[in-house]
Amino acid sequence: MFSDAAAAMAQVLSPLLRGVLLKAVGLAIALLVVLGIGLNLVLGWLVDIPTYPWLETIVALMAGLGILFGALYLVPAVSSLVAGLFLDDVAEAVERASYPGRPMGVAQPVLRSVLLSVRFFLLVLSLNLCALLLLLVPGVNIIIFFVLNAYLLSREYFEMAAMRYASPEGARALRRQHAGTVFLAGFLIAPLLMIPILNLITPIYGTAFMVHLHQRLLAKSGWRHMEKL
Numbered sequence: 001m002f003s004d005a006a007a008a009m010a011q012v013l014s015p016l017l018r019g020v021l022l023k024a025v026g027l028a029i030a031l032l033v034v035l036g037i038g039l040n041l042v043l044g045w046l047v048d049i050p051t052y053p054w055l056e057t058i059v060a061l062m063a064g065l066g067i068l069f070g071a072l073y074l075v076p077a078v079s080s081l082v083a084g085l086f087l088d089d090v091a092e093a094v095e096r097a098s099y100p101g102r103p104m105g106v107a108q109p110v111l112r113s114v115l116l117s118v119r120f121f122l123l124v125l126s127l128n129l130c131a132l133l134l135l136l137v138p139g140v141n142i143i144i145f146f147v148l149n150a151y152l153l154s155r156e157y158f159e160m161a162a163m164r165y166a167s168p169e170g171a172r173a174l175r176r177q178h179a180g181t182v183f184l185a186g187f188l189i190a191p192l193l194m195i196p197i198l199n200l201i202t203p204i205y206g207t208a209f210m211v212h213l214h215q216r217l218l219a220k221s222g223w224r225h226m227e228k229l
Contacts, residue, residue, distance in 0.1 A: 008212055009205060017094075024082050075199045084116050087108075087161070090207040091105060094211045105164025155175060155186075160207070162175065182213070
């Protein structure tokens with residue numbers, strides 16, 4: 001598992017994935033800016049309510065906390081959306097470079113990729129907003145943040161990589177067969193979310209990592225889940 005993570009990080013920082021990385025980071029930044037502008041407009045509208053001065057104070061405090069923690073809680077959701085859009089580009093490059101003797105995966109139809117990305121974006125966003133409610137409980141919120149995102153990111157990135165070789169049902173079956181390994185792998189992805197700038201490479205790194213992990217587990221299972229090939 002650690003060798004898979006190291007190989008993925010090396011490829012993310014190499015010319016192999018540089019083009020995809022620049023596009024994914026650019027899109028992630030653009031999405032975060034749009035979300036930030038939207039939040040600012042909502043907060044501005046609330047602050048402009050003169051009848052409730054106490055509300056202005058609360059909103060000001062929320063805005064301060066939002067500046068500090070907002071990006072941290074939005075990056076997982078944004079990265080999940082970006083991952084779905086660039087997964088096949090990343091997966092194909094990694095498969096060609098690292099597994100030239102094995103069958104190539106089949107790219108997902110564009111519409112399915114978009115729908116899966118949007119679905120997972122909404123899921124991660126809603127669950128991380130729920131975790132945000134525990135912000136005032138020291139320590140607990142950080143633990144929940146890591147465990148939640150380790151599970152969600154590992155599950156989604158792994159299943160997306162597996163669906164290049166199998167149906168959604170087959171991908172889920174392979175993940176369940178190796179549920180512990182996949183979940184633990186998520187703890188090698190989630191820490192990136194805490195590091196500014198580096199958290200923007202999470203979707204590319206996570207995808208490459210899960211491609212390596214999937215290839216290893218697929219071989220271990222005797223290639224039984226290669227339904228598309």
